Amino acid sequence: MIPLAVPNLTGNEKKYLDNCIDTTFVSSVGEYVTRMEDMCKVACGTVYAVATSSGTTALHAILMSVGVDRGDLVILPTFTFIASANAIAHCGAKPWLFDINEDWVLDAQAVEAAIQTKCSVTPEGKVIHIATGRRVAAIMPVYTLGNIPDMNRLRGIADQYRLPLIADAACAVGATYKGRSLGTLANASALSFNGNKTITCGGGGMVVGSDENLMKHVRHITTTARIGTEYEFDMVGYNYRMTNVQAAIGCAQMERLDTFIERKREVYRFYHQNLGGIENISLFPVTEGGTCWYSGIVLEHGGLDKVRRICAALKEQNIESRTFWKPVHLQKPYRDAPCQDVTYAESIWDRIVTLPCSTGITDDELRTVVGCVKDVLIHGSN
Numbered sequence: 001m002i003p004l005a006v007p008n009l010t011g012n013e014k015k016y017l018d019n020c021i022d023t024t025f026v027s028s029v030g031e032y033v034t035r036m037e038d039m040c041k042v043a044c045g046t047v048y049a050v051a052t053s054s055g056t057t058a059l060h061a062i063l064m065s066v067g068v069d070r071g072d073l074v075i076l077p078t079f080t081f082i083a084s085a086n087a088i089a090h091c092g093a094k095p096w097l098f099d100i101n102e103d104w105v106l107d108a109q110a111v112e113a114a115i116q117t118k119c120s121v122t123p124e125g126k127v128i129h130i131a132t133g134r135r136v137a138a139i140m141p142v143y144t145l146g147n148i149p150d151m152n153r154l155r156g157i158a159d160q161y162r163l164p165l166i167a168d169a170a171c172a173v174g175a176t177y178k179g180r181s182l183g184t185l186a187n188a189s190a191l192s193f194n195g196n197k198t199i200t201c202g203g204g205g206m207v208v209g210s211d212e213n214l215m216k217h218v219r220h221i222t223t224t225a226r227i228g229t230e231y232e233f234d235m236v237g238y239n240y241r242m243t244n245v246q247a248a249i250g251c252a253q254m255e256r257l258d259t260f261i262e263r264k265r266e267v268y269r270f271y272h273q274n275l276g277g278i279e280n281i282s283l284f285p286v287t288e289g290g291t292c293w294y295s296g297i298v299l300e301h302g303g304l305d306k307v308r309r310i311c312a313a314l315k316e317q318n319i320e321s322r323t324f325w326k327p328v329h330l331q332k333p334y335r336d337a338p339c340q341d342v343t344y345a346e347s348i349w350d351r352i353v354t355l356p357c358s359t360g361i362t363d364d365e366l367r368t369v370v371g372c373v374k375d376v377l378i379h380g381s382n
C-alpha cells in the first residue's frame with residue numbers, strides 16, 4: 001500500500017529515544033523539550049516557544065491567554081480541520097465562520113466587510129456582533145496546506161479593531177509569507193506535530209510568538225499554573241505539556257525540516273507536471289512560500305460520491321487517497337454558529353481528492369500513483 005501521509009523516522013529518532021530511556025528522562029522535563037522549543041523558535045522566527053501536548057491544546061492555550069471567554073465569537077474560516085473550532089468551543093466561545101479564497105485560506109476582504117457591516121464598536125472599544133450581541137474576541141486565520149492568507153490586511157483589521165490575531169499554523173511549519181517567517185505574522189501561532197503533519201512527535205504541538213507577556217501566560221497555563229517549586233497554584237491551569245519522549249522524536253524530525261519541505265514541494269511539482277494537463281481536474285493551490293503539506297487534485301465536476309468512487313478505485317491499486325476537510329458549518333456541533341456567505345468553501349470541499357504525499361515517498365511510487373490516477377480518471381469511477 002502506498003499510504004497517504006506517514007511519518008518519516010529514518011534520522012536520529014531512535015538514537016534520541018534510546019537516550020530518553022537510558023537517562024530515565026521520559027516525562028515532561030528534559031533536554032529534548034527545551035531543544036525542540038529552541039528549534040521551533042529558529043524555524044518560526046520568534047523569541048519564544050512553548051511546547052504542548054497537541055496542536056489543539058496549543059490553540060486552546062493561546063485563545064485563553066488572549067482573553068477569549070464564555071459567549072465570545074472568534075472569526076474563523078469554515079474550511080479547516082474541526083480542531084480549530086473545538087479549541088474555540090473549549091473556551092465556551094463560538095466560531096464566527098467565514099469563506100475562503102482560491103488559496104483555501106481566510107478571505108480577508110470578507111472579514112473586513114463583515115466587521116464593518118455586522119458589528120458595532122462600543123465606547124470602550126469592544127467589537128459586538130449585532131445579530132447575536134456577542135463580543136468578537138479574536139481573528140483566527142488557518143494556514144491551510146502551508147498557504148498563508150493576506151496577513152498584511154488581516155493585521156490591519158486586527159489593529160484597527162484592537163483584536164488579537166491568532167494563527168492556526170498546525171499544518172504549516174516552515175511556511176513563509178512575503179519572505180517573513182511564519183511566527184512573525186500573528187500575536188501567537190500554533191503548530192501541530194500529529195502523525196500526519198510534515199514534522200511529527202507522534203503527537204504534540206507548539207505555541208510560537210514574540211509577545212513576552214502573552215507567551216509567559218501560555219507557559220503558565222499549560223504547565224498547571226504553578227507558582228514557585230512547591231504545590232502552590234494561582235489559577236485553574238492545564239496539563240498541556242509535551243513529554244521528553246515526544247520531543248526526542250521532534251528534535252530528530254526538526255533536524256530535517258528543510259529536506260522534508262523540499263520533498264513535499266517536489267511531490268507537489270511531480271503531480272503538477274504529470275496530472276496538470278488532464279481535463280476537468282486542477283491541482284491544489286500553493287502560495288509563494290507555501291509548504292505543500294498535502295497534495296492532490298480537485299475535480300471540476302461531481303461531488304463526494306465521485307471522490308469516494310475514485311478513492312475506492314485507487315485503493316484497489318493499493319493507493320491510499322482521501323476526501324478532505326468538511327467545512328465546520330456543516331458539522332453537527334457547529335450548525336448554529338454564526339456564518340457568513342461561504343459559497344466558495346461549499347463549492348469546493350466535496351470535489352477534493354488528497355493523494356499520497358509522505359516525505360518518504362519514492363519517485364517510483366509517485367509514478368505508480370500518477371499512472372493509476374490517470375487510469376481511474378479516464379476509465380473508471382463514473
Ligand SMILES: *Cc1c(COP(=O)(O)O)cnc(C)c1O
Pocket residue numbers: 054055056057080081083084142168170171192193194204205
Ligand atoms: C492537525 C491540525 C490541527 C490539530 O492538531 P492536533 O495536534 O491534531 O491537535 C488543527 N488545525 C489544523 C489546520 C490542523 O491541520
